[in-house]
Amino acid sequence: MKLIYSELKKFLPDLNVKPQQLRDDLTMIGHFTNYFEEIDGEIVFDLDIKVNRGDCLGYYGLAKDLAVLYDIPLKNLSVETHHDASLTTLPITVTTDKVKRIMALKISDLKNSTSPNWLQKFIKLHGTKPINTLVDLTNYIMYLYGIPVHAFDTAKSTDNLIWEINSHFDKFTTLDGTKFSLNKNILMVNNSQKALSLSFWGGEACAIENTTTDTIIEIAVYDRATVRQNSRWLKATTEAGIRLEKDLDPDLIPEALNHLVKLILENCGGQINSQLFDYYPQKVQLPQIELNLDKPSQVSGINIPKDFIIDCLTKLGCTFLTNIQHPASNILITPPTTRKDITQMEDLVEEVVRFWGYNKIPTNQPLAKKDVADITPPENYLIDQLKDKLVQLGYDEVLTWPLVTESINPKTVIKTQNSINSEAIYLRQSLIPSLQQQLDQYSRYKLTNCQFFEIGKVFSKEGDKYIEKNSLCISSYQNWKLMDDVEKIFNKKFSIFNSEKYLNQLFVEIILDDLPKPEKYIPQTTVNTAYELTSQIITLDANITLDKQEEPETLINKYSDIIGNQYLWEIVITDIYHDTKTDKFRYTFRVSYFNTDDKTAKELHLKSFGLK
Amino acid sequence: MDQNLEKIKLEYLSKINSVKTATELESLRIEISGRNGKINQLFSEIKNVPPENRKQFGADLNQLKTELEKKLLSKSKNVSKEKIRNSTLDIRNSTFSLKKVGHLHPITQTERQLNEVFRKLGFSVYSSPEIVTDEFNFERLNVPQDHPARDMQDSIYIKEPEYLLRTQTSTIESYLLAQKAKELPIRAAFAGATFRNEKVNRSNHFVFHQYQAVVVDKNITMKDLIGTMDLMFKTLYGDDVVVRYRCKYYPEVEPGVGPDMQCFNCHGKGCPLCKYAGWIEMGGSGMIHPKVLQAAGIDPNIWSGFAFGMGLDRWTMAQKNIKDIRTLMGGNLAYKPNEK
Numbered sequence: 001m002k003l004i005y006s007e008l009k010k011f012l013p014d015l016n017v018k019p020q021q022l023r024d025d026l027t028m029i030g031h032f033t034n035y036f037e038e039i040d041g042e043i044v045f046d047l048d049i050k051v052n053r054g055d056c057l058g059y060y061g062l063a064k065d066l067a068v069l070y071d072i073p074l075k076n077l078s079v080e081t082h083h084d085a086s087l088t089t090l091p092i093t094v095t096t097d098k099v100k101r102i103m104a105l106k107i108s109d110l111k112n113s114t115s116p117n118w119l120q121k122f123i124k125l126h127g128t129k130p131i132n133t134l135v136d137l138t139n140y141i142m143y144l145y146g147i148p149v150h151a152f153d154t155a156k157s158t159d160n161l162i163w164e165i166n167s168h169f170d171k172f173t174t175l176d177g178t179k180f181s182l183n184k185n186i187l188m189v190n191n192s193q194k195a196l197s198l199s200f201w202g203g204e205a206c207a208i209e210n211t212t213t214d215t216i217i218e219i220a221v222y223d224r225a226t227v228r229q230n231s232r233w234l235k236a237t238t239e240a241g242i243r244l245e246k247d248l249d250p251d252l253i254p255e256a257l258n259h260l261v262k263l264i265l266e267n268c269g270g271q272i273n274s275q276l277f278d279y280y281p282q283k284v285q286l287p288q289i290e291l292n293l294d295k296p297s298q299v300s301g302i303n304i305p306k307d308f309i310i311d312c313l314t315k316l317g318c319t320f321l322t323n324i325q326h327p328a329s330n331i332l333i334t335p336p337t338t339r340k341d342i343t344q345m346e347d348l349v350e351e352v353v354r355f356w357g358y359n360k361i362p363t364n365q366p367l368a369k370k371d372v373a374d375i376t377p378p379e380n381y382l383i384d385q386l387k388d389k390l391v392q393l394g395y396d397e398v399l400t401w402p403l404v405t406e407s408i409n410p411k412t413v414i415k416t417q418n419s420i421n422s423e424a425i426y427l428r429q430s431l432i433p434s435l436q437q438q439l440d441q442y443s444r445y446k447l448t449n450c451q452f453f454e455i456g457k458v459f460s461k462e463g464d465k466y467i468e469k470n471s472l473c474i475s476s477y478q479n480w481k482l483m484d485d486v487e488k489i490f491n492k493k494f495s496i497f498n499s500e501k502y503l504n505q506l507f508v509e510i511i512l513d514d515l516p517k518p519e520k521y522i523p524q525t526t527v528n529t530a531y532e533l534t535s536q537i538i539t540l541d542a543n544i545t546l547d548k549q550e551e552p553e554t555l556i557n558k559y560s561d562i563i564g565n566q567y568l569w570e571i572v573i574t575d576i577y578h579d580t581k582t583d584k585f586r587y588t589f590r591v592s593y594f595n596t597d598d599k600t601a602k603e604l605h606l607k608s609f610g611l612k
Numbered sequence: 613m614d615q616n617l618e619k620i621k622l623e624y625l626s627k628i629n630s631v632k633t634a635t636e637l638e639s640l641r642i643e644i645s646g647r648n649g650k651i652n653q654l655f656s657e658i659k660n661v662p663p664e665n666r667k668q669f670g671a672d673l674n675q676l677k678t679e680l681e682k683k684l685l686s687k688s689k690n691v692s693k694e695k696i697r698n699s700t701l702d703i704r705n706s707t708f709s710l711k712k713v714g715h716l717h718p719i720t721q722t723e724r725q726l727n728e729v730f731r732k733l734g735f736s737v738y739s740s741p742e743i744v745t746d747e748f749n750f751e752r753l754n755v756p757q758d759h760p761a762r763d764m765q766d767s768i769y770i771k772e773p774e775y776l777l778r779t780q781t782s783t784i785e786s787y788l789l790a791q792k793a794k795e796l797p798i799r800a801a802f803a804g805a806t807f808r809n810e811k812v813n814r815s816n817h818f819v820f821h822q823y824q825a826v827v828v829d830k831n832i833t834m835k836d837l838i839g840t841m842d843l844m845f846k847t848l849y850g851d852d853v854v855v856r857y858r859c860k861y862y863p864e865v866e867p868g869v870g871p872d873m874q875c876f877n878c879h880g881k882g883c884p885l886c887k888y889a890g891w892i893e894m895g896g897s898g899m900i901h902p903k904v905l906q907a908a909g910i911d912p913n914i915w916s917g918f919a920f921g922m923g924l925d926r927w928t929m930a931q932k933n934i935k936d937i938r939t940l941m942g943g944n945l946a947y948k949p950n951e952k
Contacts, residue, residue: 027891030859032870035888050861225758299867299899299916301835346902350867353834354859358869361857366839367827369733372799375792376736384724391714399717399941401819402742402805414743416777417769420809421818427743427770441943449949451712457742457805466743466775479674480681496678503670504655506678525728528952530718532934533944552708570949572709 001057002126005036005043007144011063014072019043022066029069029354031056044125052341054246058146061338068315068355077144078259081105083276090216090277094163097281098187098226101250102163103257104218104277106154110134110270112212119267128239134208134215137263139239145256147219147248148240150189150202154214157206159274160191161216169195173204174236184233187226198234199227200241214273217264219257221250247340250284286334287343288321293329295345296352301365304356312355313348378517379470383455385521386472386489386512393485395474396452400434402427402459412460427459431473432497432507439475439502446537450505451476455512470512477505490515531594537569538593538601542609546585552576555587563608567601569594613672620650621676628683641684646707651677710950719821719940722848722928723803726823729847730801733840735825738800740787742807743770744778748786752907753864766809768818777807781824781921782864788826789908796915797829803924814936821924821940828900828910828917834867837897837918841871845894848931849873854880856891865898865919876930892930895922 005022009015017025023033023045032048047062055061067074090104112134115123119140120130126143130136138149152161166188172180172195182188182195189197197203199222208215227244231237264270291313296304310324317336324331335342342348387397403424407413414427428434431454442450453474460467476482479496486494486508497507552573560571568591575588589609593601606612613621624644631637644650654673661669716724727737755762767776778784784802792798803823810816827836838857845855853873860870871894875886882888897920902912925937939945 027872028856028858030861030868032858032860032893033889035882052861052863228758298831299834301833344902346866346899350859353867358834358838358857358859361835361838363838363842363855363857365835366843367733367832367836370797370799370829372734372736372797373795374736375738375795375798375800377739380737380739387716387720391716393714394712395714396947397715397717397720398945399719401941403807403819414770417772418809419768419818420766420811424818438943442946445944445946447943447946449712459743466741466770468741468743478681479678480685483678483682484685496674498667498671498674500667500670503658503673506674522731523724523727525721525724526716526952527721527725528713528715528947530715530932530934531946531948532936532939533946553710556708556710568948570709572707574707576708 001047001049003045003047003059003062004122004125005045007122008059008063008066010077011059011075012066012070012072013075015066015070017070019045025069026062026066028358029065031062031065039125040121042121042125051246054243054248054340055146055252055338057243057246058142059144060252061146064317064338068312071315076255078255079262081258081261081272081276084272085275087273087275090161090274091159092161092163092277092279094279096163096165096187098165098223099163099279100221100223100282101253102218102220102277102279103253104161104216104274105257105261105272106159106214106216106274107261107264107268107270108214108273110213110215110264110268112208112210112268114210116267132208132210133267134212134264137260137267138217140263141219141256141260142240142243144259145252146243147221147252147256148200148243149217149219149256149260150197150240151208152189152196152206152216152218153208153212154206154216155212157194157196157216158191159216161196161218162190162192163220164188164190166190166195171195172198174198175202175204175207177204178236180234180236184230186230186233187222198230198236200231200244201236201238213270216274217257217260218277219253219260221248221253224248249338249340250280251337284337286337289333289335289342289345289348290330291333291345291348293331296349296356299346299349300353300356300361302361304352308356309352312352316351318348374520376520378519379512381519381521382512382515382517383470384523385518386455388523389489390453390474390485391526393488394451395476395485396450398435398438398452398454399456400431400438400454402457404428404433406433408433409460412462414459414461414466428456429458429460430509431456431458431471432499432509435473435475435507436499436501439499439505444536445533446539447533449477451478451482458511471509472512473507473509475505475507479506482506482508486510534595535597538596538598540591540593540601540605541574542589542591542605542611544587544589544609546587547583549576549578549585550587552587555589559589559591559608563591563604567593567596567604613675614669617654617672617676620654621679624650624680625683628680628687631687634688637684637687644680644684645677651680712949713947713952715947715952717940718928718932718934718945719803719924722924722931723821723823725848726803726844727801729844730799730825733799735799735801738784738788738802739804740784740802742778742805743775744783744787745775746773748790749776749778749780749783752786752790752904753782754901754903754907755863759863768807768809778804779808780806781822782919785824785826785864785919786904786908789828789904789910793909796910797827798917799825799827799829801825812938814938817925817937817941819941820937822921823924823927824919824921826900826917826919828905828915830915832899832916832918834869834899834918837869837899837920840918841869841897841920845871845873848927849876855894860896860898862896862898864901864904865896866901868896868898869920870896871920871922873930892926894927895920897921 026033034046036045115133115136123130187199231241319334321332408429458471570592574590577586860868872891874880877885880890900917905912
């Protein structure tokens with residue numbers, strides 16, 4: 001969500017902190033602020049609002065939090081609208097229980113046109129395209145209060161609006177021309193002739209234009225689950241939908257509507273031409289929460305004074321149902337209507353602690369050591385033990401995708417229903433195909449002499465039961481070593497699998513579940529370097545002739561140091577030849593370079609062996 | 613076995629048997645398994661074998677290779693050892709390299725580093741299934757149907773709506789609390805693969821790893837949580853690491869705590885890596901929600917606890933300077949053969 005500093009100051013005239021401080025403070029109290037930037041002379045913040053704080057999808061909700069944090073007054077920008085009881089009543093019908101509250105009003109004889117500059121700028125900074133004054137004002141109010149607003153051109157819609165679960169219209173076109181087939185029961189605003197609006201997206205059929213002179217403006221709060229379900233069915237996301245899917249406060253509607261009416265009359269002229277329509281069948285029932293005043297200190301682990309707790313909750317708009325002049329240890333509280341996220345004592349505790357400051361909790365006092373029962377499953381010990389043994393024997397550990405492209409046994413394979421990756425839809429039944437794919441990738445990078453292993457789950461289905469087993473798969477190019485190592489580790493032989501594709505590479509797969517497990521095993525904590533290959537390994541040979549025979553290991557170390565670590569992958573002596581006629585020794589080196597290009601590798605190679 | 617291969621096998625087994633010294637054996641090893649040896653020569657001839665016989669021929673050849681190499685190995689233990697430098701042997705074809713070293717996957721390394729921290733504090737290392745029920749993945753974690761938090765986790769279903777692949781390691785917490793509710797206090801840590809319906813790109817994967825730690829005891833506080841997390845950060849990233857702990861929402865905890873680490877790339881100034889925030893979100897945590905405890909049959913008036921989870925992939929990438937999450941489960945993650 002975007003937040004313009006100057007607009008926020010309209011609610012908080014005494015706000016006087018630097019943008020960077022505001023960014024950090026907003027984040028610390030739970031409104032993660034990615035960054036701020038200056039655009040068109042305005043400081044604009046970019047925030048991620050928590051899913052349980054629908055009230056903060058508008059400036060007003062954020063301003064309320066900041067007023068508490070900085071202990072500054074919150075200004076009410078709304079002005080009570082005068083309603084004339086002699087005006088006509090709007091003929092609006094509501095036939096569904098998915099509507100929590102609707103307030104609507106008709107304004108006539110207005111002059112709509114292109115928005116004034118300040119409004120266009122505001123709308124653009126929120127990533128929306130300005131349309132005209134009336135439409136832009138509805139969006140402005142939505143951004144300020146976090147509650148979506150809609151305006152109907154009554155010349156097209158008539159005044160006879162019906163809120164209903166649609167059952168008779170099969171097509172709908174949105175304000176921007178997007179067409180939907182309405183094959184589900186969608187919450188809509190219709191009239192008897194036309195589908196007019198979704199709950200979260202206005203329709204083309206009653207769109208406000210520059211020529212509009214009469215409008216019904218309405219602000220509504222719906223059953224959020226219904227809106228969420230509708231937007232999912234239609235695969236449509238709108239700013240209005242994002243807000244209506246949250247728990248919004250029906251009691252905030254009058255304030256938002258009054259503000260909107262004031263702005264319309266100021267910017268478009270016109271006059272109120274109906275009585276206020278207010279459909280509010282079931283008023284919000286506020287919870288009564290008992291708070292133990294010691295609880296914030298008990299939960300946070302630091303002392304939070306009771307005076308601060310009372311003061312903080314008062315500023316948040318909580319109502320105290322017990323005497324707070326001489327509070328007992330437990331007090332009874334009703335949270336403000338805007339705060340749908342506060343339903344129990346722990347929520348109040350979080351409020352107190354976040355305004356007291358998470359940063360006041362010490363960071364240097366970890367949990368004290370305590371001997372509690374070891375509940376480590378024995379198979380975890382076995383897995384750790386096997387990994388250590390295999391690494392000691394020179395095998396590298398890899399991890400592969402548990403979702404794979406092909407099944408081995410179609411009768412027992414488990415298939416996912418909605419994997420976004422349409423190729424990887426099966427849960428693997430064996431690790432061998434996955435390790436073969438690993439070899440495919442190694443081949444692409446020209447990595448040779450691979451010996452590696454994976455320990456992971458394999459899956460199958462027996463009737464309605466889903467079976468998961470821990471499996472170990474080892475692969476090596478050294479047949480005898482693989483067999484010898486496996487026998488060494490498990491004291492028994494296992495079947496070896498020959499790959500059709502990699503004839504010179506063998507695999508062995510062992511299900512671990514039925515093997516004996518160690519009673520306890522504490523693994524080694526080793527740190528080794530893993531490399532992200534960005535290009536193929538480049539392998540080059542070099543011959544050097546020496547007057548006397550040298551230890552191969554000494555030579556390998558010597559030339560490793562000369563070449564340096566940055567590009568050297570591996571160095572091997574592949575041949576040593578003693579020329580008895582000259583009594584000289586010729587050593588053939590095979591050097592592999594990584595993450596570099598051919599030219600650089602060749603230059604480094606020639607230079608390192610003195611061949612340039 | 614192919615008749616020709618059988619013949620070769622018998623011939624070489626006989627030769628290995630008659631060898632007397634290490635130098636003779638090394639000569640024979642090179643003749644059989646050397647770079648230009650018999651085995652590699654036979655492998656290079658596979659392309660000439662008719663396609664329908666190729667698989668069988670490959671299997672036979674592997675068997676031949678295995679048997680001869682095993683025989684060479686066992687023979688090497690019985691012949692006298694001589695150092696090459698003292699021999700007059702023509703050492704053509706001898707291959708020398710430093711000892712091949714094995715490596716743990718970076719994810720395992722990070723997991724073990726974290727496990728070590730927690731073991732010292734008395735934690736067990738727990739685990740649970742990857743195919744889970746909606747009840748354990750959502751309901752018991754205070755995420756009922758139609759809760760907006762479900763949008764944060766686009767699930768991969770096995771059988772909608774009941775069975776799915778776990779979307780978070782908090783699911784392991786649900787199993788843990790259910791299974792050990794009568795064995796309190798609990799201290800457990802666990803790592804695991806988690807699954808969400810995300811498109812695979814540099815930053816996101818539909819399979820990723822999380823690490824989580826859970827404590828249920830009497831009088832557990834946010835101070836315990838933050839102090840323990842800070843210890844973990846310092847263990848992994850050193851004493852100079854800068855971490856802030858802020859208010860964050862997760863349905864399974866209340867109050868919620870979000871640890872952010874100062875960006876290691878820009879040191880807080882803001883850069884593309886941290887999306888100009890100067891901080892990197894490192895996971896989520898908080899005091900276990902009373903509804904989560906109640907769902908497991910644990911009385912929240914007696915017991916309290918904390919839980920925190922983090923993206924193990926991102927932690928590992930930050931530690932190992934790996935830029936692309938796909939690398940962690942792909943063939944471009946590799947280890948130098950001789951480097952520990």
